[in-house]
Amino acid sequence: MTAFSSSPDPVSIxxxxxxxxxxxxxxxxxxFALESGPGCFxxxxxxxxxxxxxxADAVRAYLALPSVVGVSSGIRHAAIAIANPVTGxxxxxTNHHWAFSIEALRQECGFETLLVVNDFSALARSLPHLGGDRRQVGGGAPVPDAPLGLLGAGTGLGVSGLIPCGASWTALRSEGGHVSFSPVDETEVAILQYAWREFEHVSAERLLSGAGVELIYRALSERAGRPDSLPAPEISxxxxxxxxxxxxxxxxxxxGMLGTAAGNLAITLGAQGGVYIGGGIVPRLGERFVASxxxxxxxxxxxxxxxxxxxxxxxxTAEYPAFxxxxxxxxxxLAAA
Incomplete structure (x- = not known):
């Protein structure tokens, strides 16, 4: 059984x-995870x-695992963060074939409560709770009670923001990864021109994602006179x-493209509390990202x-921040119910 706690005290109510x-x-x-008490996963x-x-098949498979089956029958409340707009x-x-009704899934799994939210809205809500699970890149200092920005590249490009709201926060339901890509130099113009061969609309996500890394490689390989293709993990x-x-x-x-996108987000939101980079790609780059x-x-x-x-x-740098x-x-x- 794998477990971690967001609190330095592993004992949780x-x-x-x-x-x-x-x-x-x-x-x-x-x-997937079970939360036995506040912050104890x-x-x-x-x-x-x-x-x-x-x-539903994936949920059932998880609930049938030996580490879970002992308590799965007693689960009343569930929440899912998903890489997709959630508007009803x-x-x-968008980036997988699953489609479902939230209410039908709730009934099928036997939950009293099933909450489904956008994954980057959930990740945004994690930002005030990260503690030391973050690494600063560059200078600057956060302004208290100011908006926070969030973006992260993985299978797609997630974008969100966190806005102070009284004693709590409001996470933005953004699909900012689908804004039009804007090049800033000749190399990026060439990459965009190459991408236009495949896509009528080249969004930021088309380049700032795993598939985007592969697209950039094909574009730069051709520009170097040696057309080639490689999977993203091998490129990295x-x-x-x-x-x-x-x-x-x-x-x-x-x-560099990610830096431009992050700067755009900071200006758009007035994110003087800081801009956070999540997703599966950047944390794996380590010092290469810092030096970029x-x-x-x-x-x-x-x-x-x-x-x-x-x-x-x-x-x-947290392993499972969306939880x-x-x-x-x-x-x-549940508190408001």
Whole structure:
């Protein structure tokens, strides 16, 4: 059984209604956990979305695991963060084939409460609870009680923000990953022109994602006169190992583009509390990301460069941060019931 606590004290008061089921569903993986008490997550498992025809099948598979089955029959409340807009009862994933009715899923799984929210809204709600599970990149200092920005590249590009609201926070239901990509130099213009061959509309997500890393590689390989294609993990491996100059250029272009997107978000939201970088790609880059053009490009905004120099940027280093956020959202819903 895997467990971690968001509190330095591992002893947690048990939830009055029993353990709660939490899930973080992306386009590639479905992460599940049981929250036995506030901030105490147990039985963490990661399942491949491709292995299950439906989300309900994945939920049932998790609840049938030996580490879970002893308490799964008593689960009354559940919350799911999913990589998709959630605007009503019907949910159809953008980067995976799962589609479902929230109410039908609740009844099928036998939950009293089933809350489904956008994954980056949940991740945004985790930001005040991260503690030391973040790494600052560059300078700046957070302004108290100011908005926070969030974006992260993985299967797609998630974007959100966190706005102070009295004693709590409001997470934005953003789909900012689908804004139009804006190049800032000749290399990025060439990448955009290459991408236009495949897509009528080139969003930021088309380039700032795992598939985007592969697209950038194809574009830069052709530009270098050696057309080629590679999967994203191999591009990163070769770049980090110093084996391939084109792969390193791909990571540099990716980090620079992400810096521009992060700076745009900071200005749009007035995110003087800081901009946080999540997702599956950046945390794996380690020192390469710190040494990249990300922070320089973040601040590269002409008359607003001095403004952005004061805004801190952080890489989220927590292994399962979305659980913190979706737990907070579920707790608020149950408290208001």
């Amino acid at each position: 048990a939830h009055a209604g029993g353990a709660r089921l939490l899930a973080d569903i992306g386009g590639t993986n479905a992460r 147990e039985a963490i498992e990661v399942l491949s979305c491709q292995q299950y025809p439906t989300l 009862d019907q949910v159809r994933m 491996r070769r770049a980090l190992a110093g084996e391939c100059a084109v792969c390193d250029a791909v990571l540099e272009a990716f980090c 053009s990300f922070r320089r490009r973040f601040e590269h905004k002409g008359r607003f460069s001095a403004y952005l120099a004061q805004v801190p940027t952080y890489v989220i 913190l956020g979706v737990s907070a959202i579920l707790s608020e819903k």
